[in-house]
Amino acid sequence: xxxxxxxxxxxxxxxxxxxxxxxxxxxxxxxxxxxxxxxxxxxxxxxxxxxxxxxxxxxxxxxxxxxxxxxxxxxxxxxxxxxxxxxxxxxxxxxxxxxxxxxxxxxxxxxxxxxxxxxxxxxxxxxxxxxxxxxxxxxxxxxxxxxxxxxxxxxxxxxxxxxxxxxxxxxxxxxxxxxxxxxxxxxxxxxxxxxxxxxxxxxxxxxxxxxxxxxxxxxxxxxxxxxxxxxxxxxxxxxxxxxxxxxxxxxxxxxxxxxxxxxxxxxxxxxxx
Numbered sequence: 509x510x511x512x513x514x515x516x517x518x519x520x521x522x523x524x525x526x527x528x529x530x531x532x533x534x535x536x537x538x539x540x541x542x543x544x545x546x547x548x549x550x551x552x553x554x555x556x557x558x559x560x561x562x563x564x565x566x567x568x569x570x571x572x573x574x575x576x577x578x579x580x581x582x583x584x585x586x587x588x589x590x591x592x593x594x595x596x597x598x599x600x601x602x603x604x605x606x607x608x609x610x611x612x613x614x615x616x617x618x619x620x621x622x623x624x625x626x627x628x629x630x631x632x633x634x635x636x637x638x639x640x641x642x643x644x645x646x647x648x649x650x651x652x653x654x655x656x657x658x659x660x661x662x663x664x665x666x667x668x669x670x671x672x673x674x675x676x677x678x679x680x681x682x683x684x685x686x687x688x689x690x691x692x693x694x695x696x697x698x699x700x701x702x703x704x705x706x707x708x709x710x711x712x713x714x715x716x717x718x719x720x721x722x723x724x725x726x727x728x729x730x731x732x733x734x735x736x737x738x739x740x741x742x743x744x745x746x747x748x749x750x751x752x753x754x755x756x757x758x759x760x761x762x763x764x765x766x767x768x769x770x771x772x773x774x775x776x777x778x779x780x781x
Contacts (some may be wrong), residue, residue, distance in 0.1 A: 510717040516682035527559035538639025543567040545582035549644040551680045565592040623659025640664035648673040653752020673712040
């Protein structure tokens with residue numbers, strides 16, 4: 509059993525400092541967060557409220573008609589505990605015309621459309637609230653590509669992207685996120701009965717330990733197998749990491765000039781800023 513426990517007090521200080529520094533560096537003082545009622549977005553809300561003050565945080569609930577009532581209620585618990593501002597904007601009327609136009613759409617296409625509709629709302633609210641969108645994706649999801657490009661993966665900053673799901677739960681518990689949110693099965697709530705672990709085919713507890721060895725400890729696949737993980741499991745996880753690398757980077761730009769954005773031109777330091 510690999511021990512993923514960490515110093516939650518230190519992490520809380522680092523992450524709240526990160527939020528405040530990055531948002532103020534960009535010239536803002538407010539933040540907008542899509543609050544689903546899950547542990548990831550709840551933790552991001554707790555950290556952001558502590559970093560900026562509750563009055564400077566807007567939580568946005570964006571249910572679809574089949575969304576779980578528990579999700580709305582759990583999001584409301586976070587809003588009430590923190591005293592942050594909130595707004596509820598259903599996405600049903602945004603996405604239903606698209607679904608009607610393509611009745612053969614499967615769950616994945618529908619789920620991606622819903623995730624991107626939610627990001628349209630978040631960025632609109634960020635303009636109205638004069639704040640940056642704070643991300644809610646954890647390290648496990650990012651590595652496995654379990655995100656929607658320009659959907660839940662879109663944000664200005666992400667305070668929890670270097671925490672595995674197991675560690676998100678640990679920090680959430682330490683910072684005061686309600687136990688009912690921490691302990692429920694993780695779900696993107698994209699369709700009735702959907703859970704992350706059913707879709708992935710393994711639990712976060714299992715994959716976090718493997719990812720920790722592969723990524724943080726730089727174990728080879730052979731060393732992971734020798735550590736007790738099955739060959740099939742190791743190969744499946746590595747294939748996901750490879751396959752979805754494109755989701756973790758900005759779109760590559762074809763290089764034609766001497767200074768290409770993202771390659772040779774990275775900062776404004778040449779101009780004294």
